Amino acid sequence: MALTQLDQALQTEIDRLKEEGRAKPPERIITGYHPPAEGRGPRYSLLGQEQLFLRMNSNSYLSLSNHPELIAAADAATHACGVGPGAVRFIDGTFSYHVALEERIARFVGKEAAKIFNSAYTSNCGLALAVGNPKTHWIGDQLNHNSIIRAMRIAGVPSANKGIYAHNDMAGLKRCLDAVGENIDRVVVIFDGIFSMRGDYAPIDQIMAITDRYTEKFKDGVITVVDDSHGIGAYGATGRGTAEYAGRTPDIVIGTFGKAFGVNGGFIAASKTVIEAVRQKADTYIYTNPLSVADCAAATKAVDICDSGEGAKLLENLRLRTRQFREGLTGLGLESIPGPHPVVPLLVRDTAKTHALVKHLFAHGVLVVGLTFPVVPKGDETIRFQVNAAHTAQDIDLVLDILRGTI
Numbered sequence: 465m466a467l468t469q470l471d472q473a474l475q476t477e478i479d480r481l482k483e484e485g486r487a488k489p490p491e492r493i494i495t496g497y498h499p500p501a502e503g504r505g506p507r508y509s510l511l512g513q514e515q516l517f518l519r520m521n522s523n524s525y526l527s528l529s530n531h532p533e534l535i536a537a538a539d540a541a542t543h544a545c546g547v548g549p550g551a552v553r554f555i556d557g558t559f560s561y562h563v564a565l566e567e568r569i570a571r572f573v574g575k576e577a578a579k580i581f582n583s584a585y586t587s588n589c590g591l592a593l594a595v596g597n598p599k600t601h602w603i604g605d606q607l608n609h610n611s612i613i614r615a616m617r618i619a620g621v622p623s624a625n626k627g628i629y630a631h632n633d634m635a636g637l638k639r640c641l642d643a644v645g646e647n648i649d650r651v652v653v654i655f656d657g658i659f660s661m662r663g664d665y666a667p668i669d670q671i672m673a674i675t676d677r678y679t680e681k682f683k684d685g686v687i688t689v690v691d692d693s694h695g696i697g698a699y700g701a702t703g704r705g706t707a708e709y710a711g712r713t714p715d716i717v718i719g720t721f722g723k724a725f726g727v728n729g730g731f732i733a734a735s736k737t738v739i740e741a742v743r744q745k746a747d748t749y750i751y752t753n754p755l756s757v758a759d760c761a762a763a764t765k766a767v768d769i770c771d772s773g774e775g776a777k778l779l780e781n782l783r784l785r786t787r788q789f790r791e792g793l794t795g796l797g798l799e800s801i802p803g804p805h806p807v808v809p810l811l812v813r814d815t816a817k818t819h820a821l822v823k824h825l826f827a828h829g830v831l832v833v834g835l836t837f838p839v840v841p842k843g844d845e846t847i848r849f850q851v852n853a854a855h856t857a858q859d860i861d862l863v864l865d866i867l868r869g870t871i
């Protein structure tokens with residue numbers, strides 16, 4: 465009974481979201497994974513649906529979630545240490561599997577040290593709490609992920625200590641740096657590596673060429689941070705992400721194990737001192753149980769695979785299938801945003817057509833996500849396709865066939 469009034473108030477808010485077209489539809493429920501067979505990649509069964517589905521909306525770019533070695537690693541770790549940590553990290557919740565994953569990911573991204581979190585989302589929040597102080601000014605790309613924007617709010621960054629530049633606008637970044645107040649000790653420039661709605665990337669080399677010129681101006685310098693959640697494991701010659709692609713690595717790298725690596729969890733990688741500050745000051749690290757040892761063992765194995773001959777082959781197939789799909793879209797006269805990342809947006813530029821096309825693809829057994837206003841500006845309505853390393857040439861042809869003649 466105590467919730468009756470609150471329920472009413474919240475229902476009004478939910479109804480408003482529906483009226484404004486901002487409510488999320490009911491969630492589909494995946495009930496099974498069907499391994500690759502007969503020239504086709506994996507398929508998924510959904511509750512209440514007869515047919516099997518091809519996923520073109522998964523972040524699992526290397527398609528490792530069902531890899532037997534990841535499953536075996538998770539299994540062995542669980543048998544060795546159990547399913548849960550029993551406490552937060554500093555109260556004897558640290559297991560050898562946590563430390564092994566931290567060392568592995570630090571080595572992979574070329575940093576001295578790393579701390580793992582339950583997600584990249586909580587990593588961003590932890591970073592803002594750990595490196596921010598009242599004399600810190602934050603500058604970010606206008607299209608930064610929600611977790612970076614929320615991190616600023618959680619860390620209580622006042623609007624006077626924030627600057628936002630238009631998407632990938634280097635002149636705008638310079639203006640933000642020029643506008644930083646005299647009383648500021650440190651400036652943090654933070655940006656997504658890959659912008660997940662568009663599949664384009666931050667020009668890290670250009671960003672750092674600019675920040676280099678300002679760093680002496682501030683007592684603690686200008687620190688660059690990339691959240692490369694969609695890049696690590698999926699982008700760059702060896703999967704080291706946007707930094708590898710752009711030829712320069714920011715001071716701090718944030719990422720996730722929940723996309724290309726196919727598991728779960730996030731990380732911050734940086735110098736030993738920054739990571740010790742994270743351990744001491746990041747509430748989203750300190751006051752919450754860590755990942756299970758199963759997650760850690762599977763994620764460590766995923767990084768190992770990415771960094772091996774097998775990973776090189778997976779990345780090569782990912783690149784080939786991505787190119788096949790992009791070229792196929794162009795061949796059909798459809799509009800996309802160019803670039804080599806496996807996020808391939810199809811610009812439909814119309815809300816009703818976007819919804820209809822998502823429905824059409826679903827009816828033909830393909831899962832995609834449609835992005836309409838207010839998620840994207842009016843006129844930029846898009847269907848986001850995501851290619852992964854388990855897709856076959858046949859899968860890509862199938863999707864292109866379904867799209868043929870639709871717009």
Ligand SMILES: Cc1ncc(COP(=O)(O)O)c(C=O)c1O
Binds near residue numbers: 694
């Ligand atoms: C840039 C960026 N950061 C963070 C996240 C969240 O990742 P996680 O699921 O590990 O919290 C995403 C995923 O949507 C993302 O695109």
